Amino acid sequence: MKAKKGVHKKKQKNILAPLVVLGIILVVWEASTRLFNIPRTIFPPISSIIIQTIDNFAVNIWSHVLVTIRTVLLGMVIAIPLGVLLAAVFSQFKVLRYGMTPIVLILVVTPMITLVPLFMLWMGFDYGPRFIVVVVQCTPIILLNTLTGFCQTSSKYLELMKGYGSSKLKTFVKVVFPNALPQVFTGIKLGCIFSTIATTSIEMVAGQPGLGYRVTYFSGQIQTELVFGCIICIASIGLLLYTLISIIEKRVVTWIQ
Amino acid sequence: MKKIIVSTDKLSKTYFTKEEDFMAVQDFSVDIYDKEFICIMGPCSCGKSAILKMIGGIEEPTGGAMKINGISCEKKFPLELRKKIGFMYQNENLLPWRTVEKNLRLPLEIFRDIDKNTPQRINDVLKMVGLADYKEVTPIELSGGMKQRVGIARAMVYDPDLVLMDQPFGKLDAITRKMLAFDFINIWQKTQKTFVMITNSVDEAILCSNRVIILSGCPAQVNKIVDINIPIEQRNAEIELLPEYQKIRKEIQSLVRS
Secondary structure, three states: OOOHHHHHHHHHHHHHHHHHHHHHHHHHHHHHHHHOOOOOOOOOOHHHHHHHHHHHHHHHHHHHHHHHHHHHHHHHHHHHHHHHHHHHHHHHOHHHHHHHHHHHHHHHHOOHHHHHHHHHHHHOOOOHHHHHHHHHHHHHHHHHHHHHHHHOOOHHHHHHHHHOOOOHHHHHHHHHHHHHHHHHHHHHHHHHHHHHHHHHHHHHHHOOOOHHHHHHHHHHOOOHHHHHHHHHHHHHHHHHHHHHHHHHHHHHOOOOO | OOOEEEEEEEEEEEEEOOOOEEEEEEEEEEEEEOOOEEEEEOOOOHHHHHHHHHHOOOOOOOEEEEEEOOEEOOOOOOHHHHOOEEEEOOOOOOOOOOOHHHHHHHHHHHOOOOOOOHHHHHHHHHHHOOOHHHOOOOHHHOOHHHHHHHHHHHHHOOOOOEEEEEOOOOOOOHHHHHHHHHHHHHHHHHHOOEEEEEOOOHHHHHHHOOEEEEEOOOOEOEEEEEEOOOOHHHOOOOHHHOHHHHHHHHHHHHHHHO
C-alpha cells in the first residue's frame, strides 16, 4: 500500500521545517534588539516579552484569554451550523441563491470593526452578547463556501442518483453534502480566521474584558512587552482553532489527496 | 415466442442548447428479447450513450415510444422498473468517499432493500467480479480495471433483469479487456439476464453478443442488426480461428466504417 518510510520522512519535514524557521526568527529577534539597543518601549527582545508575560499571566492576562476564547468559540459554534443550514436552503431555490449572494458578499467584505459602535448601541458594552458579532462576521463566509460546494455537485453523481429514482432529500444527504465537505471545511477554516479578527475588533473598541482590550490597555501603559504578549496569545488562539479544524478535516475528508 | 424485454419505436433524443438544437438519436426502433446479449456499435460517441441512458431511465426521450417489460415508459419511468435495470457507466461513476462495500450498498439504500442478507449479497456479487478482498477499500486506491469491476458489481447487486453497460472496457488495457470480456460471458451465462453493451471493439462485440446493432453517424440511427450465430461453447480464446468469426468481422467492420 503506502511506503511508510516515505510518509514518515515527510511528516518529519513538515514539523521540523517550521520549527527551524521559527527558531531562526526568534534568535534574530533577540540578537538584533539587544545588538542595536532598541528601546524596550518600541520593540522589546523576545526574552523579556516571554518573561514579562509569564509573570503577569495569572493576574492580568489569563481571565482575558478565557473571555476571548469564549467569544470566539460561542460565535463559531453557532456560525457553523447556521452557515451550513442556510446554504442547504439557498441551494434548493435558485431565486434565494441569486438574490441573497450579493448581500452575503457585502457581509463578508464589511469589516465588523466598523459595525461595532452600532452593535454597542444596540447591545451595550457588556461582553455577553459579543459573540453575536462573531456570528455575523463568520456565518456569511461559511455560507458562501458551503453554498458553492452544494451547487457544484458533479453532474455524473446527480445522474447516478437520478438513475435510481432517488428523492431530492436522499440525493442531498448521500451525495451533495458529502461531496461538498472539502468546501465546507474551507469555509470553516476561513471562519476561524474571521472569528479571531472579529473578537479582537470588538474588544479593542468596546473595552473590557478581553485580550483585544488588554492590547490597547497595555499600549496606553507603555508596557510594550505585555502588548506583544497579548498579541501572541491572540495569535495562538487562532492557530489552535485552525489546527483543530484541520485535524478534523484530515480525518473526515479522506478521498482528496 | 420469446419474451420482449425492451421495445422501442422511433425513439429519438434532441439536446436543446443555447446555440442550437442537437439531435443525437433519430428513429431508434429495436426489440430486445429476454436473455439476449446485445452489443451496440457505432461511430462518434454522441448517440450511443443517449440510447442506453433512455432505456435506463436516466434521460427522457424527446420523441417516440418505449416499452420495458410491457410497461410504457417514455414519459414517466416507474420506480419498479428502475429496480429491475442495472446501469454501468462509462466512467464507472463510483462515489469516492464511500468504500467499495458502501458503494454497493448505495442502490440498496435508495431502494430500501436492506435486510440481514445484504452483507452476504454484497459479498457474493463482489466474489463474482473477483474483488471479494476489496470491500473496505476506497475507489482512489483502485486501478481502472478494478473500478470498472466494482461498477459491474454495483449494477448487479440488486439482481436486475436487464443490465445496461456503457463502454465498460473503455479505459482499460487490451489484456484486462480480454479478461473482463470472458468474465462477462460467464456472468451472463450463469445469471441468465439480458445484457446490452455499448462497445467500440468489433472483436468484443462478436465474442460476447448474439446480436450486434450497428448505428450510423450522428444522429444515431439503426444501420443494420447482425446476428452472431456462434454457439456459446465456442466463445473462448480460440474464437478468432473460426471462419464464421472472420466473415462476421469483415461484415461489421465495413458497416461501421461506412
